[in-house]
Amino acid sequence: MDILLTIALFVPAVLMILAGVLLSLAKRDSTMSRHHFAGNFNIKGYSRRIITLFTVTGLLFTTGGLLMVNAHLIAGLVVLFVSLIVFLICFIRLQKRS
Numbered sequence: 001m002d003i004l005l006t007i008a009l010f011v012p013a014v015l016m017i018l019a020g021v022l023l024s025l026a027k028r029d030s031t032m033s034r035h036h037f038a039g040n041f042n043i044k045g046y047s048r049r050i051i052t053l054f055t056v057t058g059l060l061f062t063t064g065g066l067l068m069v070n071a072h073l074i075a076g077l078v079v080l081f082v083s084l085i086v087f088l089i090c091f092i093r094l095q096k097r098s
Contacts, residue, residue: 005069006066009062009065009066009069010062012058012061012062012065013055013058013059013061013062014058015058016054016055016057016058016061017051017054017055017058019054020050020051020052020053020054020055020058021051021054023050023054024046024047024050024051025047027043027046027047027050027098028043028047046094046098049094050094053087053090053091053094057083057086057087060079060080060083061080061083063079064076064077064078064079064080064083065080067079068080
């Protein structure tokens with residue numbers, strides 16, 4: 001049973017990584033189709049930052065869930081809320097820059 005619970009807690013990390021990859025691909029495709037000279041834009045840098053942000057946040061969400069399951073409720077909630085706030089701030093900044 002513990003194995004299934006641990007696997008279930010890694011689902012947010014996998015989903016966040018997948019969302020980051022899909023978002024960076026969508027941004028790249030959108031930029032390439034809208035601009036004829038897309039080589040002037042830093043598409044690779046944006047993709048790298050988005051994928052890194054989503055990966056780190058997904059792993060922090062998983063860590064917070066694991067802490068909550070292992071009887072560290074307050075520490076788990078703090079990790080979840082702090083990672084959510086940091087994610088929102090970083091994501092908004094990345095979207096404004098691009």
